[in-house]
Amino acid sequence: MLQLRDTLSGATRPFVPLNPDQIGIYSCGPTIYGPAHIGNFRSFLFADLLVRWLRASGRTVRWVVNLTDIDDKIIRAAAKEGVEIRPLTDRWESVFRSDMQALRMTEPDVMPRATEHIPEQIAIVERLLEKGHAYKTEDGSIFFRIASWPSYGTLARLDPEAMRVGERVEADEYSKDDVRDFVLWKAAKPGEPSWEASIGAGRPGWHLECSAMSMRYLGESFDLHTGGIDLVFPHHEDEIAQSEAATGKRFVGTWLHCAHLHVSGDKMSKSLGNIARVSDLLAEGVEPRALRLALISAHYRTSLNYTSDSLPAAVAAIERLDAFDAALSARAARGADAPGEVNTDVAELATSTRTRFAAAMNNDLAVPEALAALFDFIREGNRHLDAECSAASAVALRETLQSLDQTLALLPAAVTLPAGAEELLAARVAARAARDFAASDRLRDELAALGVLVEDSRDGQRWRIAGSN
């Protein structure tokens, strides 16, 4: 039974879906005005792991990740570059999608854009106005009235009465009834995009889009909502207020928040100049699977310290995984004609590993423990290979490895050999049969130059692809 820690209640409790036939998950996605950094992806990959684990557990999931394509930062970025907003957001959406794919993030079922869901957002504002939870100011902006929503502050554990009044109040917010009220709809201003609407021309405030799009695709009440811990307040607090005030229903069953990633102990920030962007790292030739591993290796609720050692350590771990996978394949292939039986010990190892892995993931997604189960499995599996286990055993081990990998997504992709490698491998087999080691070594070097790592074992010559795939 999956246990999850819910931010709102503060409790770790069994996850019971509203509708067992389809679990709805909404993850606050990126604002697409620039490249995503590894901290962003830490939280997206946390959601990916959640989705993968639920699906591996046999659940049907509908996963929605929004793209924020209208806000102050985007307007500013477009103005600065002298381009229209849409081409700018299109460009960064495609960068985001390619980062996503490289890091093996599951493709969300829906990736809605805020600007394509304006009517849904307007509808929420209309409902809030009707119910007296919202009001219009002199300039035409519309605010949510916090005083009308007594439970405001519950998620973030903030006392609304004690909330410090922000020193910086925007010019267009001077007429708010209460400085703590948040904007739902920003009145149209010259030089800014706006939409004509029954509630007056304007554009949506930031929080509104997530309420509108989550409810549009998942219903007025849905199971899981994820995001970085920094979104707890005000973003998610405001989402709850505006959604529940509009519908009168419980908005989200379980709130999940991912802790921050730090770089060598510091927060990533422009002033420190320590922002590691995913697309930059990939362009530098970083193995995407190693980056994925580095970003998922700590429990999602504790901060993760990313250092200069993180990637090399992850690369080494990935190579260990690859070598094991290649060795299992070689053993399975060598004995394909007469696979024999699965050893009792192997069968037991496979079962206990799956059990241990599942227990870890069910324990509020305890990925570090799940990875410990994986690497213990690799060591035990290698021992069986060293002890010349049957081909059937190798197949069983490989199936277990692949079943864990439905969730982890770290195994090498099915690979194709570079041009000419097939012939070189065959020539090397022949050279070794003739005990011509000089030729064998030369061919190994040639293959290495092509990116094909060759190793000799009792199962004969085996190979794997170096670097990224």
Added chain:
RNA sequence: GGCGACGUACCCAAGUGGUCUAAGGGGGGGGUCUGCAAAACCCCUAUUCGCCGGUUCGAAUCCGGCCGUCGCCUCCA
């Protein structure tokens, strides 16, 4: 000022009352196997969990104090 989190080996990182003389990955040292290389396996690398007290038969785990780091209260994954 208010609220909260964290401090575990050289690095990353689990564990939150006994199975801990503390998982797992990386790194380092030694060994086995091997034509060589690589991979793999074995052994070693924290009797100790920021510091000081307390509770308990028993604490890394609970309580108090102190030191340090970080987060939120304002845009942020």
